[in-house]
Amino acid sequence: MSDNQETVKHNSSAGFSRLIVIWGTTLILIAFGLGVTLYLIERSKQSAVPTAPPPLPIAANPSDIPPPPQEVNLFLLDTTALTLVPVKTERRLHAELTKRLSQIITALIQETPPNFRNTIPRGTVLNEAYIDSQQTAYLDFSNHLTDGHIGGTTAELLTITAILKTVFDAFPEEIKQVQILIDGEEVRTLAGHLNLLQPLHLFQ
Amino acid sequence: MESGYTERNVKALSLPNRTARNIRKTVSVLFLSILAWVIAPNSPAQENSVRFIDANGETIAETPAQRQGEQLYLSVDAVRQVFDPAMTDQYNHPRKRLILKTKDQQIRLQIGHPIVGIDPSGLTHTLPSPPIIIAQQPMLPIAFFTRILPDFYNLEALYNPSLQRVQLRPKGTWTFFARAGDSVNWAIIIDPGHGGADDRGCESSTGLLEKDIVLALAKRLQRISEEQGIKVYLTRQTDTKKTHFERIQVAKRNQGQLFLSLHCNASFSPHEKGIKIYLNNPKGQLRFPSNVQSAPTGQRLKILAQANFLKQSQDFAHALQTELNFLTETPVEMTELPLIALSEAYMPAVVLELGYLSNVEDLEKLSDSKYIANVAQAIVRAFQRHISSINPPVQSTALEQEQ
Numbered sequence: 001m002s003d004n005q006e007t008v009k010h011n012s013s014a015g016f017s018r019l020i021v022i023w024g025t026t027l028i029l030i031a032f033g034l035g036v037t038l039y040l041i042e043r044s045k046q047s048a049v050p051t052a053p054p055p056l057p058i059a060a061n062p063s064d065i066p067p068p069p070q071e072v073n074l075f076l077l078d079t080t081a082l083t084l085v086p087v088k089t090e091r092r093l094h095a096e097l098t099k100r101l102s103q104i105i106t107a108l109i110q111e112t113p114p115n116f117r118n119t120i121p122r123g124t125v126l127n128e129a130y131i132d133s134q135q136t137a138y139l140d141f142s143n144h145l146t147d148g149h150i151g152g153t154t155a156e157l158l159t160i161t162a163i164l165k166t167v168f169d170a171f172p173e174e175i176k177q178v179q180i181l182i183d184g185e186e187v188r189t190l191a192g193h194l195n196l197l198q199p200l201h202l203f204q
Numbered sequence: 205m206e207s208g209y210t211e212r213n214v215k216a217l218s219l220p221n222r223t224a225r226n227i228r229k230t231v232s233v234l235f236l237s238i239l240a241w242v243i244a245p246n247s248p249a250q251e252n253s254v255r256f257i258d259a260n261g262e263t264i265a266e267t268p269a270q271r272q273g274e275q276l277y278l279s280v281d282a283v284r285q286v287f288d289p290a291m292t293d294q295y296n297h298p299r300k301r302l303i304l305k306t307k308d309q310q311i312r313l314q315i316g317h318p319i320v321g322i323d324p325s326g327l328t329h330t331l332p333s334p335p336i337i338i339a340q341q342p343m344l345p346i347a348f349f350t351r352i353l354p355d356f357y358n359l360e361a362l363y364n365p366s367l368q369r370v371q372l373r374p375k376g377t378w379t380f381f382a383r384a385g386d387s388v389n390w391a392i393i394i395d396p397g398h399g400g401a402d403d404r405g406c407e408s409s410t411g412l413l414e415k416d417i418v419l420a421l422a423k424r425l426q427r428i429s430e431e432q433g434i435k436v437y438l439t440r441q442t443d444t445k446k447t448h449f450e451r452i453q454v455a456k457r458n459q460g461q462l463f464l465s466l467h468c469n470a471s472f473s474p475h476e477k478g479i480k481i482y483l484n485n486p487k488g489q490l491r492f493p494s495n496v497q498s499a500p501t502g503q504r505l506k507i508l509a510q511a512n513f514l515k516q517s518q519d520f521a522h523a524l525q526t527e528l529n530f531l532t533e534t535p536v537e538m539t540e541l542p543l544i545a546l547s548e549a550y551m552p553a554v555v556l557e558l559g560y561l562s563n564v565e566d567l568e569k570l571s572d573s574k575y576i577a578n579v580a581q582a583i584v585r586a587f588q589r590h591i592s593s594i595n596p597p598v599q600s601t602a603l604e605q606e607q
Contacts, residue, residue, distance in 0.1 A: 081473035151406035152470025
């Protein structure tokens with residue numbers, strides 16, 4: 001009696017596994033067939049669309065040729081957070097002086113590689129940059145530069161010095177002095193200590 | 205179910221065990237602390253040194269000292285090094301008596317007794333701790349060098365126990381005002397920086413505000429200065445916002461002769477610390493490019509007018525530097541910058557940064573009322589020093605002596 005039961009159990013399990021193999025193989029074959037069909041449809045579509053002719057060489061206009069990347073020094077605090085050091089970065093700088101100044105100051109605000117610290121408060125934006133005939137650069141920052149500053153004469157001095165050093169390093173001939181503005185207005189000071197009413201240049 | 209019950213039991217059993225272990229640990233730490241406290245006074249003296257400086261901060265001598273418990277002891281040789289090279293000493297070993305002899309006076313001391321006798325005047329003084337014997341040598345407590353000897357040699361001493369520094373200077377050098385009343389014509393303007401809800405200055409990690417620290421110090425300075433006969437006006441008395449123009453108006457209205465703006469510093473580095481003095485110089489580290497010739501007339505006048513006061517500002521800054529150096533291990537630095545707080549001050553003017561709120565050590569000091577009191581005393585001494593340099597006290601004291 002028990003032998004018969006065993007045989008029945010064995011036969012039913014063998015039949016079940018055979019059924020799974022058959023169903024599995026059928027499903028794989030259907031999926032493969034579907035894939036091949038879709039591939040062929042896609043291929044036929046591609047071949048139907050005519051390919052665009054290769055672009056013609058652009059007429060030689062120097063202002064439209066993207067300039068080669070140039071090295072720029074951004075002045076950031078080193079690991080000690082006590083000393084400002086030049087940190088090299090590569091930038092495709094604009095040929096126009098004012099736009100180039102704007103690019104560099106924006107890079108100073110935004111780029112802080114690991115192990116360096118920025119002296120400009122987070123969230124600060126350069127609204128505009130302008131250079132007048134007296135070689136004075138006007139840098140108009142958003143109010144984050146003043147409102148977000150940690151304060152203290154030392155920190156204030158480092159922030160201003162970082163901006164001035166970055167400007168004078170990139171434009172040694174073109175810019176002689178820097179006037180800092182906040183939201184388009186002249187400001188007396190950044191954090192209550194340094195006098196920003198007049199254009200500044202660095203001690204030589 | 206069963207295992208959960210066992211686990212709970214284990215937890216329940218381990219709790220008293222842990223408590224017992226903690227109690228044992230606490231008791232042993234307590235025992236060791238008591239042992240250290242009992243042993244400390246009898247432990248061998250620790251090697252140390254005390255620096256004696258003169259009124260200008262120059263070192264007179266750095267003498268070896270021995271620390272025993274809380275007290276600092278100096279040898280008899282230190283008296284010769286610092287006060288009187290001609291002084292002789294006699295030590296009677298059996299009686300434990302020490303006699304220090306000068307040309308016409310002698311000081312009597314006894315080991316283990318705090319009474320000091322001076323002959324021939326017969327005066328006696330009491331020391332807070334008596335002379336003792338260390339390594340078979342009679343040793344004198346620091347109080348003997350800061351209280352008895354300066355008086356004996358007509359000097360006055362300032363002692364900074366944390367830096368183990370003693371400043372000695374002729375008695376009554378800068379305290380003549382209160383007596384002679386000479387300083388009534390002197391008006392000093394103290395400007396507690398920042399103020400109000402919008403301008404809080406820098407803030408420490410603990411929430412200490414620059415505007416509050418400087419106002420508290422300014423009020424203390426006003427009180428101490430006026431006790432010394434120096435008239436002081438504050439640019440703000442309360443936590444209110446004042447423009448730079450309003451602050452300068454206070455100075456002008458009261459015919460201020462000296463302007464001191466008080467601030468606290470902050471840095472991006474938590475390690476930067478110390479007191480800093482800033483002078484207003486448009487041609488300082490960050491220069492205004494306008495030279496005097498090319499500047500507009502009004503601006504030119506301002507530059508010239510301020511240039512006249514730069515030398516006097518430097519003199520006052522040096523006086524402050526000397527006095528504050530006595531309080532700090534880090535030398536007080538002095539820098540010239542174009543400063544907004546002083547841009548309209550047509551008088552000798554200085555910005556004093558009391559310390560960095562971004563530095564833990566400085567923050568601890570600035571939160572300590574004892575340290576603030578010492579800073580206030582040092583600033584008042586700087587006022588006295590500066591005023592003395594302009595109106596030397598010699599005439600008044602000579603007149604007093606004649607009278």
